[in-house]
Amino acid sequence: MQQAVDSISIATRGQGLYEATRDLRAFVAGSGISTGLVTIFVRHTSCSLLIQENADPDVQIDLQGFFRRLVPEGMDWLVHTTEGPDDMPAHIKAALTQTSIGIPVTEGRPVLGTWQGLFLFEHRTRPHRRELVFHIIGD
Numbered sequence: 001m002q003q004a005v006d007s008i009s010i011a012t013r014g015q016g017l018y019e020a021t022r023d024l025r026a027f028v029a030g031s032g033i034s035t036g037l038v039t040i041f042v043r044h045t046s047c048s049l050l051i052q053e054n055a056d057p058d059v060q061i062d063l064q065g066f067f068r069r070l071v072p073e074g075m076d077w078l079v080h081t082t083e084g085p086d087d088m089p090a091h092i093k094a095a096l097t098q099t100s101i102g103i104p105v106t107e108g109r110p111v112l113g114t115w116q117g118l119f120l121f122e123h124r125t126r127p128h129r130r131e132l133v134f135h136i137i138g139d
Contacts, residue, residue, distance in 0.1 A: 003137040004031040010130045012122040015086075017050065017060045020132060021117040024103075024110055027134040034108045036138015040118060041100045043131045046090035047122045048097035054117030067093050067123075090123030097121060105138060 008023050020040075028038055042049050053059045071089045080088045101118070104111040112118075120130055 001137060002031075002033050002036075002139065003135065004033065005133065005135045007131050007133045010120050010132065012047075012120070012124075012128050012130060014125050014127055015122055016064065017052065017119040017121055019054055019117050019119050021054060021112070023132070024118050024134065028105055028110050028136060029108060031136045033105060033136050033138040036105045036136055037102055038105050038110055038134060038136040039100060039102045041133045041135070042120060043133060044094075044128075045099075046087060046094055046124050047120060047128070047130055048094045048099055049101045049132075050097060050119045050121050051101060051103075051112070051116050052119050053115045054119075055115045060119075063121075067096075071096070073125075084125075086123070086125045093121075093123040105136060 006027055010018050010020060012018055024040065040049060052063065071092045073085045073089050078088045120132065122128065
């Protein structure tokens with residue numbers, strides 16, 4: 001068994017989806033592993049990871065709109081408010097999505113569908129620097 005670990009930093013400009021598919025592919029290709037499993041983990045509690053369509057930007061607009069309606073800012077019953085009105089809603093959105101994703105690797109490439117991409121989903125309104133950890137294990 002072989003394995004490799006690396007991390008990348010993504011600078012966000014506020015709420016939105018930030019594609020990391022190119023970084024994922026580069027990591028897998030550079031690992032020298034042809035068959036295995038790559039795990040991606042985001043080291044934060046107010047953003048998350050998604051596998052989502054990367055062809056039509058309207059999908060991203062609709063996802064963001066859905067989550068804004070599902071978990072709006074300004075809910076007066078929230079207790080955790082010391083980091084701003086967007087912080088606790090960001091934690092809730094992260095809890096509803098995921099902070100870790102596993103993707104199979106075959107022939108030295110992540111096995112993604114035709115229109116699938118890896119995205120960091122930033123839930124905070126102000127810019128942040130987010131760290132993604134890539135870990136692959138395989139042949």
